[in-house]
Amino acid sequence: MKIKIKLLSDLCTASGETHNSLIDLDVVYDEYGLPYIPAKRLKGCIREAALEMQELGLVTETQFGQMFGQSGSQKSAFCLSNAYIEGYNNIVSDLNKFQGTELVSQQNVLEQYTYTRTQTAIDYETGVADKNSLRTIRVVKKGIVFEAECSLIKPEFQKLLENAVSIVKHIGVSRTRGLGLVNMELIALDSRENIEKEHVFVKKEALKEQNQLHYTIYLKSPVICKSEQGNQAETKDYIAGNKVLGLIAGALGSASYQEMMSKEDVIVTNAYICMDGERCIPGRISLQKEKDQPYNEKGELMLEDMLYGPDVQDRQMAPAGIDYLDKKNRVAAVDTQISYHHQRPQDKSIGHATGNAEDGSSFYQLCSISAGQTFGGYIYANRQNAERILEAVKKLGDIRMGYGRSSEFGAVDFQIDSVQKVEEKEKRIKEAVLTFVSDTILYNEYGMAAAGTDTLKKYLEEMLDITDLEIRNPFLQYTTIGGYNVTWKQRKPIIQGIEKGSVVLLYSETGFDAGQLEHTFIGERVAEGYGEIEVDKPEEKQVVVYKPELHSGEHQQKELISDIINQLLNAEFERQMNDRIRTKLTESGKTLTKNADVLNAAVSKLRVMVKAEKNYENLIAEIEGIEDTKKRELCRSIVKAVNPKTLTEQICRQLEEKYDVGFELRWNENECYRMAYRNCITELKYLTKMGKGEQ
Template sequence: MQELEIILNSDLCAGNGESAGNSIDSDVCIDDAGIPYIPSRRIKGCLKQAASDLKKMGYTLASDSNIIALFGDAYGNEGVFSICDAMIKDANGIRQYLNTEIKNSDNSDEIKDMAHASKIVNLFTSVRGQTMLNDGCKVDNSLRFTRVVNQYDPISLDKDKKLAFYAPIYFDFCDDDKRELRELFDACCKATRHIGHSRNRGLGNVSIKLCEDSAKQVNMLFTENDNKTDIDCSEADKLVKISYKVVLNSPLTLPGCDELNTSVPARSVIGCMAGYYLHSGSAEDEDFRKLFLDGTVSWSGLTPVIEGEISVPVPMMIVRLKNGGNKLINNLIEEKDDWKKKKPKTLDGSFTVQTQNGYKIAEPSIHTYYHYAINGTQQDGNNDENNTKMLYMQESIDAGAVYGGTIICPVNMKDKVLKCLYEARIQFGRSKSAQYATCSLYAKPEVEEYKNNIRHVKAGEKLYVVLQSDLALLDNGVYRTDSACIREAIGKKLNLSSDIAENSLDYCRYHVIGGFQSTWQLQKPQIPVVRAGSVYCFKVKEECDIPQTIRIGEFAQEGMGICGIMTVSDFEKVSSIEMSRIEQAHFTVDNNRIEQLLTRLKMEAIMEHMRSFALKIAEVEVTKNIPEARLRNMVSKANDYSDLNKMISKIKESDLSSEKKLSRKAEATKFVEIIKTEWNAQLKLYDLDHNLINQIEANWKEPLNIALHKYHYQKERG
């Protein structure tokens, strides 16, 4: 993997299309920790515009065919590279430290307060105001404020070091393959000089170059015990289960039919792995048929990892009581029916794992992103008067979450499956070429012998069949979702009567699944299915043995139709239901970078304390009679406190009013001395070297100006 290095030569506004309250009209893109980033769609668009400019200037490699081959277009042609968002150096480790680790550290409360996202964003950015002019005069009500990313790196202790962003980029060809496209890409990087908002007004001047990625993004957490199970490979038909985890390196958009999927469908996983296989193999291969077509290998979808375990959709009998303090209950084991009056709500889009102490439930974090869809762009050569821009939004699962899935296959196919997992470029969902969809293998897959445990049930006992994945049931050429057909299919599989148990209910929901055939550029047929989490109740009439897990219906190779079998006693053992969190990726941390960040937070803590102190000192008695206007003029001209005190000493005593206990000279001296004393006390509180103290002391005027400014506006007017 390579990366684009983007160095700021001026301030940058990579806008997010939104405002920030009433104070900022155009805001920049920042993450949940307050760290700015540049969306990869913005970068790709600027590079494509540079290619169009090169074509106009007569650059031979910038032909229409090469530009389309390199970047793709809006008409089904896919480009040869994909790019992720550009972030600052070690952004993932810094975000991880700010969000979690610093809270458990032994740093002071002041430092922890400075680690809040609202403080971090102020480290990296500043706010600019601008007004529209008409014939040299300002236009009323045209004042606008824009947040910009500062040119220089605030974390580095070198104040002259320019801020750099790094965007991971993946090419679909080797260096010796399609050399013309590689040369065209390098030329586009060199030709791209400005990006972002107001690029023709001095913002967004950048230098871009392609370089090798020198740092690992994620700690893979490989251990010696990952494959501790010894498997006998002598029996070719023996089944093994491969469990694996992936981390979402970018936000993930998984559109369903009028809804957002919060899990990765198995057909998306199969499509990703099949695409990798076809780079070096053929769809006519026997291995291809076994891996992806005939069900020899069964792939599950990917669901969030909770408490270290791969989750399943929350069963529908677990509900949240809206009028009961949002309490979570399993209504199948509730003795009273009063819960029905408290507006129970199902937990759609949530996932659960079953532990010894009960159910742990979590739901993915989802954000909304805004984009412009341009019908006929200048780069595509279809620009005319009828072109339109449409603002649209799409919901995405946040990056950093860990998802997991399983693969069941014969032992002789194990190595082929693992090869796909290790070597495939893992991408799911929309916008694979920029900003979304990128994932990576998080930990070494675990391989164990697949066993479907058998349990003994007694006559008269109730059984609950819980769908762990969607169920598509085909009956005489028609997909059925009605309860009678589903119960008949399950009863036939378990050798049970399809009649529902007395005083029991089924909990069912349905939806429609689809897909997209990229080869033909067509939507796949939409199929009605029973949603995962649905529950069907049966009564055992005769004592028997049943499997703990069954599979029914169509698309078994896509992980559909998996059903878990539970009894009332199983639910009673895990009666506790609690909310938990989805596992987040653990990123490697550059300790030197963290130390620089802590030092910068200490410096900001000093300045924040002095700002608060200045606001308070402006209200005390000592500031009631200071010569505020004269002091403000002196502060603007002084070089340091010593210089300021010399100026104050020259105030004439004739300014003394006989009604005052202290002269204005003495009051001014005392006012400056109070702020200077507090300033020196703060510098001694934190262990900073001489160079950093000099950097802080360059801002010695700020608390004085804040106090004088507040005093000016709050004093009584005669």
């Protein structure tokens, strides 16, 4: 199902952000510049409508609680996504084809759907504006249609939800001052639109005795992965394995999941950011660079791996701060965002948030991983458990994960797309580099959490069956590990562990089989993704990393499926028309200055003639009939400098060559004529004032 929202008046969904001094109250828009309505705002409006239904006796208190859930104890009966402009995917597809060009800059796109309003406050005693009361707000234009995906967890509440949605008539700020009037309706998708999601692309016949299933998670909306500290203004930059394990548990059911996990041979790794379809791993904390060292012109950055003790006595070094690296040593980073929210007072007669905790109102912010990114990880399982997992995941419909997934956050596309056989290969070596790919929990012989090198050595010696293992040059960083058990509604123990990205050098005089550490996890709670390690041969002291490649839309095929590029090209045409007219008149400044005594009269005469004549040729003919020679020559020079037909042809040809795409001008010849001379006269008025010293 989806909720369709048509704007019957302008709308401002306040973002809570101020990027500059021009806009005091801005709308919410995405990285493309496309405005949207956050799901939390929509759900809050629907909740208020349902609350009115409850007060009128149309809905019981029990039904209301079941429909919207209870914080921390009961799920909502429906999930709601952000409301995006109708045809959003087609618009984004076209914008991506011109990625990297000024045409599709965020502000250019935003201007197609919004405009600014300015307002002030009046002192009723004096009748003049109050000091410091001038405010500018950006609003979304009326007539635009938004659509929000809606999925019902409890189908029996469909009619109730439909009624509540239809009652909502205002959203956003200043809804009592003419903004935010909407028409909302819940629409059931027909069979052609309601396509069942496919999550599994692995056949059972491809499974082996021990399997490494590769999964990807594409974020269709922002996802919140709370840190153990519980600070909602921070999020992890990866999706923890326990979240994927919880997804599988929900698909399997309690009994089947307990049976599968009883043998402790299912492991789900963390999902890290992907680049070109490949999973990246955390960068080593041993990598350092010279202070303030930039990338060179080739996009390369030379780093020193302090694990090998390079000579850097005369150089000031600093941590490289590499979040993730792929197999080609390209640097990857996870985009995150902060969104601002509020909770209104419990007393609904107060029509705005106060931030006063006593009346239940609050302002808060949420940090999340931005939408549009892909994360990847692995599921290790034997044949029997792998078959169970594939069968369960196949039956999943729309998938949401993370905090706040009933509204705005957590919509993802989860896929298991490939499988590899897990094999042990003997690799007899004396020295190796061990990198912690995920946070690791170690316990000492007393059953206490201990993240030191002595405990690590005991774990490794037991795994490798040797007694002379040495841990050299450890670069260990520690982190706090905790969590929350939803079933038991209890916090997990807060303990200290080794943080991902830590690295040590292993050495054994007798040698060891490094193959035993491949596809192997160390420590405790490995089923949730903890304890993932990677073993490599020692490398060079210097490591070269590369900037991620920037993909441009210049060489993509320009087969457009929406009208957004045509709108942007028309807006660019209008801007260039104004700029060229301003430039031509500025270049004619000396001529205008010489005729300053008749300039004002000439501008007034020209304004009357432009309104009366319908084209350039008639205007020239009318100018020739002016009796005053000086005024006639001045008008003629101005008009000939600004030829609308020539300007239109030049600008259109330039835009089509620059962006390699044709477009349809939304103004006809007469409208272009009037636009050109309207701008011309406006500019002439300005120059006249400048000449008189009025500005």
